[in-house]
Amino acid sequence: MIAPVSNLATLATSPQQRDHVMPEPVIAQPIVAFRDVTKRYGNFTVLDGLNLEVAPGEKVAIIGPSGSGKSTLLRVLMTLEGIDQGMIEVDGESLTHMPGRNGLVSANERHVRRVRAKIGMVFQSFNLFPHMSALQNVIEAPVQVLGVKPAEARERAAELLEMVGLGNKFDHYPSQLSGGQQQRVAIARALAMRPKVMLFDEVTSALDPELCGEVLNVIRRLGSEHNLTMLMVTHQMGFAREFADRVCFFYKGQIHEQGAPAQLYENPQQERTRAFLSAVREAN
Numbered sequence: 630m631i632a633p634v635s636n637l638a639t640l641a642t643s644p645q646q647r648d649h650v651m652p653e654p655v656i657a658q659p660i661v662a663f664r665d666v667t668k669r670y671g672n673f674t675v676l677d678g679l680n681l682e683v684a685p686g687e688k689v690a691i692i693g694p695s696g697s698g699k700s701t702l703l704r705v706l707m708t709l710e711g712i713d714q715g716m717i718e719v720d721g722e723s724l725t726h727m728p729g730r731n732g733l734v735s736a737n738e739r740h741v742r743r744v745r746a747k748i749g750m751v752f753q754s755f756n757l758f759p760h761m762s763a764l765q766n767v768i769e770a771p772v773q774v775l776g777v778k779p780a781e782a783r784e785r786a787a788e789l790l791e792m793v794g795l796g797n798k799f800d801h802y803p804s805q806l807s808g809g810q811q812q813r814v815a816i817a818r819a820l821a822m823r824p825k826v827m828l829f830d831e832v833t834s835a836l837d838p839e840l841c842g843e844v845l846n847v848i849r850r851l852g853s854e855h856n857l858t859m860l861m862v863t864h865q866m867g868f869a870r871e872f873a874d875r876v877c878f879f880y881k882g883q884i885h886e887q888g889a890p891a892q893l894y895e896n897p898q899q900e901r902t903r904a905f906l907s908a909v910r911e912a913n
Contacts, residue, residue, distance in 0.1 A: 658721070660685040660858050661706065661826060666715035668701055668882075675701045676712070677882035683860065685825075688852055690869035690890070691862045693879035694905060699862040702879075703828045706860075707750045708741055719744050720825060746775075749824035753831045755811040757803040763790060763814045764799040767821050775822065782821070789817035793847045809840035813847055820851075827851070829861040841865070848872070866909055870894055878902045 659682035668676040675698045683689055691699045704710045706717060708724065717724045726733040727740045736744075757766050767786035771777040777785075790796060793813040803811050812832055819827065829848065833841040845868050851857060852872060863869050869876055870890040877887040878899075886893060886902045897903045 656682040656684045658685070659683055659718070660687075660720050661860070662718040663702075664716040664718065666705065666717060667713050668698075668705055668710065669713050675882050676705070679715070679883060681877070681884060683826075683858060686856050686858055688859045688872055688874045689861070690873035690876045691860060691879060692864070692866070692869060692876060692905075693885075697879040698882040699879050700830050703750065703830050703860065703862060706826075707748060707828060708745050720747050746822065747825045748828065749819035749822055749826070750828040750830065751812070751815050751819050751832050753834050755803065755808070755815045755835075757811055757814055757818075759803050762800050762802055763795060763806065763810075763817075766803075766814055767818045770818065771821050786817070786821055789820050790814070792850070793817050794843070807840060808836045809843045812836065812844045816844075816847055816851075824857070826858045826860070829859065829863070831862055831864065833863075833865060864909070866894070866906075878905065880905075 661681075661683040663679045663681040666676055666679045667674065675696075677698075679698070679702070681702075691702065693699050701710065705712050706719075706724075712725060716726055722744060723733070723736065724741065724744045725736055727736045728734075758769065761769065764783070764786050767789060768779065768782045771782040771785065772779055787796075787799065790799060793816055795810060795813055795817070798806060798810060798814075801810075803814070806814065812835075816832075832848075833844055836844065845865065848859075848861070849872060852859060861869070861873070873890050875887060876890050876893045877884045878893065878897075878901075879885065880901050886897060886899045893902070894906060897906060
């Protein structure tokens with residue numbers, strides 16, 4: 630379900646405000662924008678009037694306790710879940726709405742597919758096709774969804790697998806790969822769709838600690854060598870501090886506090902942020 634059109638005209642001028650929510654940085658032309666987005670599961674509000682803008686090329690780490698809305702943020706951006714109120718924009722146009730005869734109306738599937746094609750997502754679980762080799766997993770979507778010629782898709786897939794350090798694993802099936810290798814295939818598969826925005830949802834949570842580093846190194850390389858916008862939900866506090874341009878601390882479906890990594894980690898302004906970071910430090 631998407632916000633009634635009658636509610637949309639007020640989004641730009643009267644976003645929902647709360648005393649404890651930190652102000653959004655001003656971004657002239659965001660590549661991703663959440664405008665007063667609310668998402669509910671029954672009586673539970675998981676995103677509560679969320680406002681967030683992300684600049685082109687920005688790397689944003691999203692942290693917070695379980696149930697705070699972090700993964701839901703990515704899932705609604707990928708249209709794996711609908712929203713109940715508000716609007717999401719990607720690259721200057723609405724993902725959730727489209728022009729109608731009398732103003733904005735809910736986007737149809739064709740519109741959603743076109744705008745969503747600018748986004749790639751890597752999940753906690755690898756979700757590879759078990760009956761396909763690493764190379765075939767990366768080729769499949771560009772051929773079937775984008776209509777890329779198989780020879781061109783194969784060349785691109787080979788380049789991407791080389792980039793993520795799997796140049797010698799083209800013909801290996803998922804069952805023959807480690808968890809870290811499978812996750813790197815998943816990253817290559819997402820990149821094969823040539824997205825402008827990449828989403829990472831706890832991509833190391835299913836991996837043994839020794840395998841986390843190889844996946845994080847691939848993400849570091851993407852960030853340094855490619856002009857990709859990235860949103861990453863993570864519990865890897867050290868990596869988020871090193872990698873991100875901005876860290877957003879989520880609590881009760883909103884951005885409770887945000888800022889540059891050093892600023893937020895060393896001098897958090899909100900008590901709930903301090904408590905969360907303290908608990909994470911003690912756990913490590």
